[in-house]
Amino acid sequence: MKYLLMIYENEKAWESKSKEESEQFLGEYFAYTDSVQKSGNLIAGEALQPTQTATTVRVRDGKRLTTDGPFAETREQLGGFYLVEAKDLDEAIALASRIPSARLGCIEIRPVWELSESAG
C-alpha cells in the first residue's frame, strides 16, 4: 500500500541553524533516503522550497484567482514529502519516525487512495 509521508516543520528553524548543523541534518536526510531506497520502500521524495515561494490558485465561477503565499498560515509548514510503499500502517509509522525532521516537526501519514484497485 502507498503512503504519503508529509514533513511538517517550522521553516524558520532552518534559518537559525548554523552551516555545520544544516549540513549534518542534510547528511541525515541523504542517509535516510538512501536506506529507504535500498529497502525498496521509496517511490518518490522531494524537499520543497520555503512557503515564501508558494502561490495559491483557485478557480471560482470559471475565474482564476491567484494569490501569494501558502493555502494556510500555520506554525509548521509542509517542507517536503516521501511517497513510500509499506505493507501496513505500522511499517509506514516506522518509516516516518526515522525521517530526521520527525525529531523537530512532525510527519503526517496519509494512505494513498488507490482508485484502480478499490473499483476492482
Added chain:
Amino acid sequence: MTDLPSLLEQTWRADYGRIVATVIRVMGGDFGSAEEVVQEAFEAALLQWPREGVPKEPRAWLLRAAKNKAVDRVRRGGRLGARVDALEVIARLEQELASPLDGRDWQDHPDDSLRLLFTCCHPALAEDIQVALALRTLCGLTTEEVARAFLVPAATMAQRLVRAQRKIRDARIPYVIPEADALAERTRGVLHAIYLLFSEGHAATEGTELLRTDLCAEALRLARLARSLLPLHPEVASLLALMLLHHSRRRARVAEDGGLVLLDRQDRSLWEAEEIEEGLKQLDAAMALGAHGPYTVQAAIAALHARAKRPEETDWEQIAALYGRLTELTPGPVVELNRAAAVAMARGPEQGLALVDDLESSGRLTAYHLLPAARAELLRRLGRWREAEAAYRRALALVRTEPERRFLEERLREVLASPPSSA
C-alpha cells in the same frame, strides 16, 4: 436448566469477542463484515438449536457457523475491505473449516483476542475511540450500550465506530500482535485505555452520579482479559490489582443520598473482601514479575488502605513515601496534591498545607476543585475556620459533579457552625 435465549445471551457476553476476533482475522481484517457474520451465526443458533438440540460445544458451533457464513459471503462476491484478497480469504477459511467440529476450532489461534485488543487500541485511533471499539468488539456491547457508557447519543457513537473501523481498513492498521520492539509501548497504550475507562467510571467527571459501576465492571473485564492474554507482563497485573482494590470500595464510597464518602469515613464492612483478596493476590503476582511502574505504586497504595481494618491503622508514612515515588514516575499536580494529603495524615496538617501552598503558588491547578478542597480540609483540621470557609467557597465554584458539591456544602456548613477562630 437455562432457557435458550439466556444461554445464547451468556455465550454472547462470554465469547462474542473471541469469536469475532477469529472471524476478523480469517476475513483479512474486515471488522464490519466479521461482526455481521457473527451476528448471523447467533441468529442461526436461535433458529436451529430448538429443532436440533443445543450442540455439545456451543461456542465452537457458533464459531464454525460464523466461518461458514463468512465463506458464503466471500464466494457470493460480497464486498470485503479494500485490498483484501478474496481468494486468500476463501483458502484460509476452507482450511480452517476442513478440521472436524470437535472444539479444536476453539483452541486453535488463541492469539486472536490479543490481536483484536491491540488493533482496537492502536495509537493511530483516538483514545476514547480505542476503548469504545474494544467494548463493542471484544466485550460484545451493543452500540447503544457503548453510547451510554460515553454519554453520547447512539447515532453519534455508531458514526464514531464506523469511522474507526473505516480507518482500520483504509489506512491499513494491521491485525497483528506488535513485534517485540514495539510490544512494551503498545501494551502501555492498551493499559492506559483500560485505565481511562475505569477512572471515568470510578470518579465520573460529569453527570449526577459519582460512580458509574457499569463502566468499572467493563474496564475490569478488559483488564482480566488483558491479564490472561499477557500473563507475563507485570504492569497488566498491577493495573488489574489497582482496579480491583478501588472497585472493592464502591458500596462504601457513596452514601445513601448519593453523596461522596471519603476513605476515613467509609464503613469498611462494606468493602468487598473477595475483590480485595484477589487484588492483593494480583499485586503479589505483579511484584513477583518485577513490576515497579506507576500502576504498581498506585496498587501498593490502595493495598495499604485495604489492609487497614480501621482508618487509624493506616500506614500513612508508607503511603506518603509511595506518593513520593509516584511523583517521580508520573510527575503532575494531581499526584502532588495526593502526596500532600498523605503527608498531612502522616506528619500533621501543617506539613501537608505547606505542600498544598507550594502547589497553589505554582499555578498549575487553578481550575481544579480538589486543590481548594484539600486546602480547606487541612485548614479545617487546624481550626482556621475563616480561611477554611474561603477555600470551601472556592472549591464550590469549581466543582462539577452533584455529589461532590453536596459534600463540600456540608463541610462548609460545619465550618460556618464552628466557633470563631482565635487566630
